[in-house]
Amino acid sequence: MQTLQSLTEDAKALANGMPVIAAKSSAKVIPIQAISAEAEVARALQICNACRYCEGFCAVFPAMTRRLEFGTADVHYLANLCHNCGACLHACQYAPPHEFAVNIPKAMAEVRGKTYADYAWPSALGGLYRRNGLTLSLALVAALTLFLVLAVVLQGQGLGALWGAEPGGNFYRLFPHNLLVGMFAPVFLFVVFALGMGVRRFWKEVKPATSGADVNRPAAAEAASDVLRLKYLDGGHGEGCSNADDAYTLARRRCHHLTFYGFVLCFAATALATVYHYVFGWAAPYDLPSLPKLLGAVGGVGLMLGTAGLWRLNRRRDPQHGDLRQKPMDLGFIALLFLVSSSGLALWLGRGTPALALLLCLHLGAVMALFATLPYGKFAHGVFRTAALLRHNTEKRQPNPIGLGAD
Ligand code: SF4
Ligand code: SF4
Structure with missing residues (x-):
């Protein structure tokens, strides 16, 4: 040494x-x-x-x-x-x-x-991380929304198809359920596969450097607890971490929790709605107090509040804390999550109004843009950090290789 x-x-x-x-x-x-x-x-x-x-x-x-x-x-x-x-x-x-x-x-x-x-x-797409910024995210939402608006206009009776109430707020008349599944399912599977392959490469490199031991159940349980509580945003003393200056704040931890659990609830709502549709034959749209709507509404509000808070914190962050070149990627991801949640809630509230078609195009455009950028944007930090915490909780259960210090 x-x-x-x-x-x-x-x-x-x-x-x-x-x-x-x-x-x-x-x-x-x-x-x-x-x-x-x-x-x-x-x-x-x-x-x-x-x-x-x-x-x-x-x-x-x-x-x-x-x-x-x-x-x-x-x-x-x-x-x-x-x-x-x-x-x-x-x-x-x-x-x-x-x-x-x-x-x-x-x-x-x-x-x-x-x-x-x-x-x-694939490795060739790694460079997208550097280009996946706020401007690209917003431009993608605008382009995809416009594409969907044109699809509605061309398949309906001209511009009039964009403004008019649908009986029962049934948006599947504009975009049939199977068409939506056909559009989103392949992209979702690609996202899961691409992120899985990326984190597999990371794991293969870091495993030998972190004792080489396999993850056991206590290590996995502790890692899950660290992730779900965001333990390491408590500053080690429970008062939170620094943001704009050296003062402690729990705001980042709370906004991350709102965002994370909001996202999870929205995902659960979509998964449950799929089960309703294919297993029970209960056709959407669902309304309160159905479980998919309840999960989606609570998740959507949480996601909107969490991302609004993260945006504010990010803009005020001490510039010394991070890599300023990654700020556009951070803001792009936050903006997409905010647009997905706010447009989803607006679609729910405006379902019975003539604005249904436009709100639907905006919401689907935002969701598509989010899916398209997921494997090469800020979302990766959650996946890689979870893998690192799994390795940490495994490694610390092994004897200290140098016999110094303490865990
Ligand atoms: S910035 Fe990173 S290394 Fe430093 S205290 Fe926070 S989590 Fe630990
Ligand atoms: S040198 Fe490292 S351990 Fe020491 S105070 Fe600075 S950051 Fe902390």
Whole structure:
């Protein structure tokens, strides 16, 4: 292990723009030169490993103490374990303007963004992560809505088909149920397959670097609990993480919960409606107090409130916390989720009005745009972080390979 003195000398050299010599003990160790996002994380973590002040903040620091060196797989794993709460930046005595310039949230965010693209399936589409921004998301919604509007006009009696109440608010007269299933089912299956293949590649790389042990039931249960409670957005003390400044706030955790559970309820409503349709032969649309409508209404409101809150928090976020190049991707995903939920609720409320066709086109256009961008956008962070938490909860149950530190 490098001594604190040698790490200090390395950090000083890097801060002055001079190359430093890599640790010699392992061929797999990333050379400590400021040449890549991974190298920057490795440099910063070697300083953290000597300092360890932030050990109680999150899962990253206990996982770090199990390592003396940081290879590519270690860095990719730790970057996805980081929840970007910002706590370790505001607590750090070596953060900029200190010459060591330790900024863990930013360094981790840069590596995370890179891992989404590097592990993407198919690899050729990995570059979409860099283009999947707010403008593209909104343009996609507009284009798909326009396409559906034209379809309604061309299959109906001209523009008049766009404005007129449908008896019983039955929108399947405009887009038959089987047509909708035919449009969305293949895209949904592709989303699941592409994300599954991407996370499989990630898993194959990080598993040997995280003890190599298989996930057992207690580890899976603890990882599920960490995910469902968003444990690591509590700052390690329960008061929350940092957003605009060093003050603690639970707002990010709460807005994430509203968004996540809102999304899950909307998905459950759609799945249940499919069972109603195909198993019981109960034709949509459903109304209150049916279970699909209840789940959809509660989920839609949660998703709308959660994404509105996340948008506001994102706009006020301390720019030092993350990789600013990924901000358009974050905002694009938030905007799509907001549009899906708000247009869905508007469709429900406006079902009996002449605006039904236009509201339906807007809602379907937003859902299609969301589906099309899911495998190559911000949605990936939930999938990769869950995989990293599974590895963390597995690894920490194994003996500490260096016999130092504690989990
Ligand atoms: S982030 Fe800073 S304070 Fe925290 S462990 Fe690393 S060097 Fe120490
Ligand atoms: S930003 Fe938060 S989650 Fe990430 S390493 Fe720092 S304290 Fe941990």
